[in-house]
Amino acid sequence: MDKPVLTVNDLVTTQSLGTKVLAGAAGLGREVLWAHSCELSDPHKWLAPHELLMTVGLCVPASGGEQREFIAELDRAGLAGIALGDHSSLPSLTSDLLDEADARAFPVLLTNSTTPFAAIGRTIAAATATTQTMQVLKLSKLYQLATYARDNPIRMMDDLQTLFQVRLSVMDTQTGLVILEGPTLADTSTSMRSRLYSLPGDTETKLRVFEHPGEELSSFLLIHILQVIDMAVNQRLRFIRRRSERGAAMLSSVLDEHLPDGIESILGAGAISGGFQCVAIATEDGPTALRGVSIAALPVLAGFGRSSFLLLMPEQRHDEVRSFLNKIGIRAAASSTYVDLRDAKYAAEEALRVFSSAGTNKQWDDFAGVPISLLTRSRKEACAIVEQVLGSLAGADAKSSTLRDTLFTFISNDRRWNETSAALGIHRQTLSYRLAKIKDITGRDVGSSADLSAFWLAFQAWPSYSEPLLG
Structure with a gap:
């Protein structure tokens, strides 16, 4: 973000705006990029960092406790301050509100009744014209980078991070896994704050933006960044769905003792030459497991069986799959190792028996080679x-x-x-x-x-x- 040229103090000292400080004077040095008038009950959700909230008081709660939290929410959202219009709709301001503003150095201003909010908006727009021009140029560059969304989304994320000096990561809320992210920034600092945004195209994906304090993205740029990243994520999710559908169809064929074409494209060339195992998972955990192994591109066939959700994996991937399922909190059990894919249904039955007999305290159980007989033989x-x-x-x-x-x-x-x-x-x-x-x-x-x-x-x-x- 290019450095703005306007502060809250500049607005207060502009006599024509008829605005004075009620509280939070220690924060008058806060930078102002833009101003918005909002009367909704949750204005912090509609404004971005370094923006000034203008209101005649309809969004300001009445009680002291609620007013204190109201100021806290505006400050946590990174707003530059709040300008209250001197209007009959403005509720009485409590000491709770004023004390909270002072404690947070969050400017609370009072604008006289003869000053239209448009005058404040025009003043800010004129003062930050250079910054707004730079943002338009960055927006143009943003859509140039969008050409990588289909073929090279990792490069696109890397270039976006370089352009805006932020860290970007798209997370799947169902599994907690990262779907897409840019490389770690060389100057990543523990002081960076993060914000979470829903992507337009998939309710189960969120974009996490890590920003340096005082260098937060403006809402103008952020809405376009979300659109561009959403294109890349949708492309990635379509690939994930196609892969999971192919894997489920192949698993079904294998369980019916048919060897489908292209199985090595998922399991890997020669992957089951050393044998394979089946893994049983509770049916209700199936959707999460399927989404998880698909996002992680694990070399397994995954799908629903008759009484459980199943994975078929190369024996050499045992530890990797076990660790992954444990990471996303899914209980599972594995069969012994088989060498002929025509025995897959027996491996699946064995895995289900192990899963059914394992205690719920166990996150993972392996077939221990213990025959289930009525009388022990040794x-x-x-x-x-x-x-x-x-x-x-x-x-x-x-x-x-x-x-x-x-x-x-x-x-x-x-x-x-x-x-x-x-x-x-x-x-x-x-x-x-x-x-x-x-x-x-x-x-x-x-x-x-x-x-x-x-x-x-x-x-x-x-x-x-x-x-x-x-x-």
Whole structure:
């Protein structure tokens, strides 16, 4: 932003404008780029930094607390100040308003009833004519850079940042991921403030603008920047949607034991030569996962299965996918590694079983190679089942022993509360408390059929697990 030539003090000292200071005199050095008259209840949303709000008071609240917050909002928005028209519609100004203005060095002015607001506007326009001319020149350059929106959006963002000396980043609100951003500025400072704006074309994307204090973008330029960046983002989102649709169609074909053409264009050439895995995700998390992996361009096939949302990934991408899903807060479980794509449906079923039996405390679970059988066939298998299902509840400490005995007694009594309470010599409320603690520790609930099945397997395996090792 080129340095304006006008300050609030210049307006106050221009006698023909009939304007005096009521509060915030320490801020008279604030620069003024433009002036707007606004009577809406939230004028801070309609004006930009370094602009003067002119009002006859219809937008000014009546109570002291509300007036204090009103001034605070104008200051946080970076306005140059407020000029109040001396009119009957102006409410009484409270000490709260005046004190807040003084504390923030935010100029509150009173313009006499014979001075039209247009006179203030014309004065500012004349004084800042050079700045406005420079902004028009920058606007022309802006639309030249817009030619990169389709083919090279990263270069466009880089050039926009250089032109306006700001940092620009487009964020997806559903996943928290960055869709498009320019390179980090060499002179990026921790003192830079950020503002967030909705893009016109997609309600789930926001533009974050990082600006140096005192060098904020004007609303005149900002509205055009939003339009230009929106074109680039829409182009990017169209590509993301096409890629996700292709991936979902390919996954559907693979699950039907058909190998679609072009699968390597998503997974990568030779990517599954080392094997692949399926990942199961809760159906309700599917849209977020799909948008996320598409934005991140992860080499996976993603789509909805019969009972869950599924990813098919090269085995070598296991850690990357796990880390990514954890980053966007999605719980998932992975199958073991398969080598033949014709077995994809079995991998998907396996991943779903692992996901269903995993406790909700686990963000990610892997197929541990433990056969789900009614009777364990070895001590090694028994240990694996107990540790997988009970976790820390398999410990030898008194608390774990008490809760484990409660669980096993509950199972052996076929989930009958009275018999279990009697066998343990405790009240039903104590039993309820212990079962709740078991859920907290293991992430499994005795009220869930899948979780109860897992607990029953651990109950059957416990004798083998707890017997001493042969020397």
